[in-house]
Amino acid sequence: MTRLKVARYTLAILLLAPLVSMSQTAVLVDPSVVESPAVGADLEVGIKISQGSNVAGYQFTLEFDNTALEYITIVNANFLPAGAFAIPPKVNGGKVTLAATSLAGGTSGDGTLAKATFKILKKSDSALKLSGVKLSDPDANAITSKSINGKVAAELASVITKRPFGGQSLKLSAQVTKAGSPVTALKAVSQDAGIAKAGTFIEYQVKFSNLSALKVGGVYVHTSDGQVIGPSDPAKGMRLQADEDGGWIHSRLSLTPVEGKQIAAITVGTKVDSAPAGLFSMFIDNIQMTDGNKTLQPIWLSSANAGDTVAAEPYGDLVGVESLDVGVSDDVKIAVEPKNKVVTIWGKIKSVK
Structure with a gap:
């Protein structure tokens, strides 16, 4: 069986496997809020994991405003063990789905699952939303997790350092x-x-x-x-x-x-x-x-x-x-x-x- 077929098989099992309770595990967009660079510039965001436990595979969809952001690429990062590989991402309008797996065991702790790069089409407030997030252990058991979305801000406001009387x-x-x-x-x-x-x-x-x-x-x-x-x-x-x-x-x-x-x-x-x-x-x-x-x-x-x-x-x-x-x-x-x-x-x- 080829590595790609093994990966697809593992990720297919992930969707059907019983849940293993890992209530603190979170998958999140990082930074949670980022100020938009100039039109035409690149913007890179990370998809991070916190409190992961024996994670050997993942899948998620990152949703974005394709009137403000142009998708360039998304790649597997370095959280999974060495030798992990990803299925080519699937892009559909303002959504991109990535899945990756490792055949060399799992990883615990905090780290970066993937990195996504976009080009700025216009400076505007827009959401970076995670959906369909799935994690698996080396035995293809699904690991429960919560998702935390991110945001691109057209412009960040100055810090409020003084509170006038009233209100x-x-x-x-x-x-x-x-x-x-x-x-x-x-x-x-x-x-x-x-x-x-x-x-x-x-x-x-x-x-x-x-x-x-x-x-x-x-x-x-x-x-x-x-x-x-x-x-x-x-x-x-x-x-x-x-x-x-x-x-x-x-x-x-x-x-x-x-x-x-x-x-x-x-x-x-x-x-x-x-x-x-x-x-x-x-x-x-x-x-x-x-x-x-x-x-x-x-x-x-x-x-x-x-x-x-x-x-x-x-x-x-x-x-x-x-x-x-x-x-x-x-x-x-x-x-x-x-x-x-x-x-x-x-x-x-x-x-x-």
């Missing part, structure tokens, strides 16, 4: 039940946010009520292998910005410590080893994934998301609090009294429990 934002509040105990109270604002890159950040604006006993919190990033990064230092007070900013503090969280890992979730709230008893009350807005200058991916912006339904369920278990309330609230300016006391009158909250 609406997210508010989170909880009651810490016991002093000195650990607290975890988080809500997801994004899941499956792509692969973390060195030199990229999560940036946002945050402020705490002066009535909040706990002033550690903000945005946390969770990777698919269980690592969590987030703010660790208490806010240094409401006067880090001028009064006209309404007390908002700009924060930046580097993704370099989790470079190359799949971002399973981006959450807001607090996670500390020890907290004082009492109220936790935090406002947050303009959550963005950035390269330090431009917004690669908006996560939660009041200008775009204030009318969206806020997920009621916490992300993971609540620890040290009875409940976590989250909702969209009107902003209220912080006033400074002559005795330098910060007085805050918080807006009415539309709470979701």
Whole structure:
């Protein structure tokens, strides 16, 4: 039997095989968001795998806008073992399908399954969508996976670094039940946010009520292998910005410590080893994934998301609090009294429990 026939046979079995549960395995377009180069220039994207386990074959279809992108080529990359080979890709309008297999066992971990190259026909926003994704092990058993799509942006917006007073934002509040105990109270604002890159950040604006006993919190990033990064230092007070900013503090969280890992979730709230008893009350807005200058991916912006339904369920278990309330609230300016006391009158909250 020729190598091509073996490959086709293996991939045919893959379509019929029973599923093996690998819930964390993801196949994704990388980068998740890329700014379009000039018309006529080439654009290369990767089809990556995260948390793969004993993968010996794959198949997927990459869908694209063929009025904005002209397909040039797609090739098998280096995730499968040496000697792996691909069936010639099938192109049909704005879709290209690629399948590859290895006869030398499987590979585990993270890596690149394939690389696709397009020519830019026009600068416009367009989706890069994965469909029909199938993975197999060396015995042709199918491996379950999830797919994460990508996007080509005509132009990336500048990072929002200042949050003027007014409008609406997210508010989170909880009651810490016991002093000195650990607290975890988080809500997801994004899941499956792509692969973390060195030199990229999560940036946002945050402020705490002066009535909040706990002033550690903000945005946390969770990777698919269980690592969590987030703010660790208490806010240094409401006067880090001028009064006209309404007390908002700009924060930046580097993704370099989790470079190359799949971002399973981006959450807001607090996670500390020890907290004082009492109220936790935090406002947050303009959550963005950035390269330090431009917004690669908006996560939660009041200008775009204030009318969206806020997920009621916490992300993971609540620890040290009875409940976590989250909702969209009107902003209220912080006033400074002559005795330098910060007085805050918080807006009415539309709470979701």
